[in-house]
Amino acid sequence: MISSYSSPLEPPIHPPGNPSGQVPIIPPPLPPHLQGSASLPSSSSLQALIPPPPPLPPPPSAMGAAPPHVFGLEKSQLLKQALEKAGPPAGSREDTKRLLKLHKDRFRSDLRWILFCADLPSLIQEGPQCGLVALWMAGTVLVPPSGIPLERLVQMAMERGYTAQGEMFSVADMGRLAEEALGCEVELLRGGLGGPNRDRVLQHLVAGHPLLVPYDEDFNHEPCQRKGHKAHWAVSIGVLLGVQCVPSSGYAEDAELPGLFHPVPGMPCQPPPLPEEDLQGAVYLLAKQGKSWHYQLWDYNQVRDSNLQLTDFSPSRATGGQTYVVPAGGVRAGLCGQAVLLRP
Incomplete structure (x- = not known):
């Protein structure tokens, strides 16, 4: 069962610039042989004594890829060091290929694989803000180039009574916030990710639209089953489909990984037939969440089962004083058994 909501975006506010910026140049003191001299050196002589200004920094394009936006980075030296060691974040295609190589035994060799994906920025959450971080990432796709600031999403959620400190325990509230803040089309999915909802979710992801899904998070960020005690949010922006054959036009085989295919940019392609639900290990969600700047590949059925058993509030949270x-x-x-489908 799917319900839908539909609000204009507030224009971004840019602080006024400071055009003055003129700094007086103070000449250096005269050298000893000129001090006390009746005749002062000319202005051109003084100008020759002033050292040249330092060179301007290189433009952003020459400095490499921007690092991921890490919330709380200024407070955590450990996070800063980890980020420096990690280097710039990989794109969705590169991260997926890395995972395919690293865990090739997980992926069926009797199938051909088609990857539908888009790139998302990275942002490490601070506190229980996983849902709002996932919504912020989705917003960069729905409201390019940079979406809505996370601080604005947190403020709106608090003002409307959806959250106390960044947590989001309601899919319905998440949908209302997404519609108001991002001005996008929102559909609330109920009844789980399986059954009749499965094809709708996969078609949504093949079309390049984001999915927000709550699940229980394991120690390695993958979906698990803890009855909701580890409830967490992720955003999925793509899907890896295992198929018997790839449609004849609109797809190109990867140069490094035989058997992996990508839609050709700018070329119309026929959507592939979706794998049957009982075909195990044939569908993987490409997801991101607020505790890692890497993409994850999750077995679709694993996400479905984790989402469907979110029933209890964590006892440690209930007694933690927050x-x-x-x-x-x-x-x-x-x-x-709920999720949020977002479209421009």
Whole structure:
């Protein structure tokens, strides 16, 4: 069952510039042989004594890829060091190929694979803001080039009573916030990611649109089943499909990984037949979440099962002394078997 919502974006506010910027040049003191002299050196002589200004820094394009935006980086030396060692974040295609090479035993060799993907920026969450971080990442696709500032999303969610400190335990509230903040089309998916909803989700991702999905997060960020005690949010921006044959036009085989195909940019391509639901290990979601700047490849059925068992509020959170906004009916009513489909 799918319900839908539809609000204009606020224009970005740019602070006024400071055009003055003129700094007086103070000449250096005269050398000893000129001090006390009746005749002062000319202005051209003084100008020759002033050292030349330092060279301007190189333009941003010459400095390489921008590092991921890491929330709380200025407070954590450990995060800063880890980010410096990691280098610039890889794109979705490169990260997917890295995962395919690293875990090739996970992927069926009797299938050909088609990757539909888009690139998202990285942002490491601070505190329980995984849902809003996922929405911010989706916003960079829906409202290019940079979406809506995370600080603005947090402020709006707090003002509307959706959150106390960044947490989002309601898919319905997430949908309302996405529609208002991003001005996008929102569909709320209920009844789980399987059954009749499965093809709708896959077609949505093949078309290049983001999916926001709550799940239980394991120690390695992958979906697990903890009855909602580890409830977390991710954004999916692509899908890896295992098929028996690739449509004849609109796709190109990867130069490094035989058997992996990509849609050719700018060329119309026929959507491939979606794998049957009972074909195990044939569909992987390409996802990102706020505790890592790398993409993840998750078995679709693993995500489906994790999403479908979000029923209980974490006991450690309940006794931790923090305030959270939980909808009537708890985690089961707010998250279980639900997701958010976003379109421009």
